[in-house]
Amino acid sequence: MRTARKGSVEMPAFVRQLVKETEKRVSSFFKGGRGGAAEGEQPGKGEKEEVIPSPYLDRPVLDKLMEEGCARWGLTYALGSMQGWRANMEDFHNCVPQLGGELADWSFFAVFDGHAGSMVAQHCSQHLLGHILATGGMGPEDDPEKVKGAIIEGFLQTDKHLHSVARREGWERGGTTVVATLISPYYIYFINCGDSRAMLCRSGQVCFSTEDHKPYSPLEKERIESAGGSVSFQRINGSLAVSRALGDFSYKGAENRTPSQQMVSPEPEVCVVERSPADEFLVLACDGVWDTISNEELCAFIHNRLRVCTDLRDVCSQVIDLCLYKGSLDNISIILLCFPGAPQLSAEALHQEAELEDLLESKVAEIYNELCARGEEPDLLSVLTVLASTAIPGLPPGGGIQSKRNCIISAYYQQRETHKPTVPNGLGGS
Template identity: 90%
Template sequence: MRTSRKGSVEMPAFVRQLVKETEKRVSSFFKGGRGGAAEGEQTGEGEKEEVIPSPYLDRPVLDKLAEEGCARWGLTYALGSMQGWRTNMEDYHNCVPQLGGELADWSFFAVFDGHAGSTAAQHCSQHLLGHILATGGLGPEDDPDRVKGSLTEGFLQTDKHLHAVARREGWERGGTTVVSALISPYNIYFANCGDSRAVLCRSGQVCFSTEDHKPYSPLEKERIENAGGSVTLQRINGSLAVSRALGDFSYKGAENRSPNEQMVSPEPEVCVVERSPADEFLVLACDGVWDTISNEELCAFIHNRLLVCTDLRDVCSQVIDLCLYKGSLDNISIILLCFPGAPQLSTEALHQEAELEDLLESKVAEIYDELCARGEDPDLLAVLTILASTVIPGLPPGGGIQSKRNCIISAYYQQREMHNPTVPNATEGS
């Protein structure tokens, strides 16, 4: 049976405190890098220069959306999503652990990463699966060629329908990348359109990953130029950073060319991987994840986290925090799918995790006391900087010191409260 739980998950207060202490530096960086005059500032000719709004906030939105569920054949999954530093949340998703009817043992999951608005991502998240199913190519016989054809046709029909909606409603700007996984009893079908990515971990190693569709890739660049476009600054016409997407109709107007021959193609790259008992987990994520962590690092990190955590929503939350701390400035969304062969809770790993956190707490105390003894202000950033240059054994593979920053921040505020009990503890309250 399918189960599902959704809701907003609050970021711990001590993480908010860290953001509060660093936001001025980050805000100054973003504002200083916008180029051009400030709003209302006069140019040399006495005219106002046009201001390009920053795509970033002065402080990130840290609240997380979480969802979890399971399918009757043994799949469990969780979703984690956060707006982060972006001015708007443009990510959407679709999680259907059981398709129903004769496809009751099939599952479908997808991440949609919108750009220049969220309209395309929202629309496609609601309609893509329906268009795929409408092709009639999915069935108990699980014919790979028919299924792959259905996925491709489903994407093309979704784009066609989206274009009709855009014309009717008077908008053509904006689009969305899509990465999806259709799981049958025998195969996993990957359909990727853009630079979101899917990674399959088998026997503790990366077994398969989709390829990002970037304008500077040779075949993509050739198509773009044949359609009358150019690739400048690794972007189509110096603007769009992906070469395949649903929507983006201003890049799809080349006459006498099919949809998959336009500057931006809606055609997904579809791959099929036969399932194995050694399959552990599958990750679908937007580029807000992949911009900061490699396939191998994320596979190692999640493998390690599953040994110490049974709540998949918490694992997704830890991945989001890790990407944020490693510098991701984008919306961050991840779907984690665990197969029956996924790593299980380990007593030894739990013991090692506890020892690591004890070690980190003692290191923070040592650094805090040393800074106080030197008459220096032991602010959080100073403690984090010193600790980052310290050799710490046993850190989670693929995550490093950034993956334990929440533990470090909590330990820091414990020290601050011990040294100055009158200062409110940032781990308490909102």
């Protein structure tokens, strides 16, 4: 496990202000709908205006949690997770490369993206797998229908158990999405409950990805409305942005309806894909990744990075940085699973990478010197702006110029050091 050092990224002031104003207006609107002071009205006599803390920080938390490991059947994996711009870290994970006993050649991995607090996500990360295994539906015969049934039953049991814990601990408002995979010797089981996502890359292309569970999706919307809810602003009752999750019990109170028929369903969607020697890698990630990059872009980027990086933690770190630089304001978590058929280190790719970094360093020096010659202050933003409008051949597919921003920043500070004024002898003080 390792932690990367902190950086110095700041949210532009106008973006920060826009986010805060938007939150304030949306919050006021819905408080007005529930009998509170509507937008533009003043609190009544004796009332105090509620101050809602922003869910965003003025500076992101850039420390990264990194893990890596392997399974005896040839799988290697890494996890990368970062708090980012969010005021709190609400992502959790579970990495079990080898299940025990007769399931020793099975693996389980999951990302839990919490909302309205972190406790539900943390609790589920510790107990979900146990509930799935307790169903007894998994065994050496590897029957897809039995395994699917065990997974779904495990989720429902987890939610049922969580309900009693939530009432005792006061977690009723909290919830978590889950994206997971169960890998057997013959199949890959994709498990999705919410808007995190899993993606499989096979032969260099996206072979499969899960579907996000959003309230405005036709089937999800139909269930929500049948349970007495509504969808406005693409959210359940104008508030919750996901339609399936563990927890969120304030949306699960419709009478005479099963748990899977509530406004928020705890039932996962389970898809089965037969394994192939052409399988390269599988990604599990929260929406902090998918909000900024498409399936195809991420597949291409990771495929390219695996040809120049042997450390999977470094690949995960580069994905996190890419999402941050592309504007993700959420917690960012990714698990990268590599099969025996994953791309390998390439001498040609390493040579091209070295040439690209040399080119970027020379471009930064050129821009820096041009700005100096014009009497302008060559600050980092100015250099990045000019470079972004310059045609740069050989950038990583799916990543573009943002994926090499750390290299550019390093080259910029090298130029600053080079252009630092020298102090004549005898004038430098004691």
